[in-house]
Amino acid sequence: MEKLQKGLTFLLEKYAPGKSAVLKSREAVELDGVEIPLLPWRCQRRFTELRDLVRQGRLEDVSVIRVSHIAHRSTPVSAILRRELDICAFLLDSPAKVEYKAWGGDTVCNMVATLENGVVCTIEAAATLPPSATVIDKHEIIARRGVACDRAVDTQVPLQSVYVFTEDGEEAYTDTDYELYGLSEEDAAVVRQAFLAAVDAEYAKTLCTAAEALGRADI
Secondary structure, three states, rough: HHHHHHHHHHHHHOOOOOOOEEEEEEEEEEEOEEEOOHHHHHHHHHHHHHHHHHOOOEEEEEEEEEEEEEEEEEOOOHHHHHHHHHHHHHHHOOOOEEEEEEEEOEEEEEEEEEOOOOOOOEEEEEEEEEOOOOOEEEEEEEEEEEEEEEOOOOEEEEOOOOOEEEEEEEEEOOOOOOOOOOOOHHHHHHHHHHHHHHHHHHHHHHHHHHHHHHHOOOO
C-alpha cells in the first residue's frame, strides 16, 4: 500500500494542491475522515474504452455481455462475481440484477444477470489458478450491429508489452500509466480512482451508490 499511497500523494500534489487522501486498502480511500468505497476496475482503460464504444453508438442494440474470469485459488469467488457484475453495470450505465447462479464446489460459479435496460450478462468465474499464474479474464459485448472485446482476437491469455527471455526463464513488463510508472494496470487503477474521488465529490457519490447496489445484489 505504501507504493500506491506514494502515487496518490504525487497526483494530489501535482493536480490538486491542498487536497489529501489516505488509501486504507485497495477497496477504500479515506477523505476528510470518511471512507469512500473503491471499484478500481472502473478506471482500467480497457473498460472505459468498451464503455465509450457503447456510448458513442459504435455498437447498436447491445443484447449480451459475456464474461469469463479465472483467478488465483486464494481469491473468493464472491469477489470475482462482485467485480464482474459491477463491470457489466458500468459498461452500459445500467443497474444489474442477479437472475441465476450455479456453483461447482467453492471455486467455480456461473452467473446470469440482467441489466435494467434488458441486456443479458453471462459470467463464468473460477478461482483455480496457482499463485504464480497470470489472472485470465475476458469481456465481450455482443450487439445487433458490432462486437467488441477487451482481448485481442484469438488470444487466450493477456498479452504483455515487453517480453525478456533469459537463462532464468521468461519475464514480461507492461506499463499502462505514464505518471504511475512501475505500477501494474490494477494498482494504477486503484490510485487513479482514489484521486478522482478526492477531487470530485460527485464521482465519490457515484462510487458509494454503485457499492451500495452491489451490497444489495444476490452475490
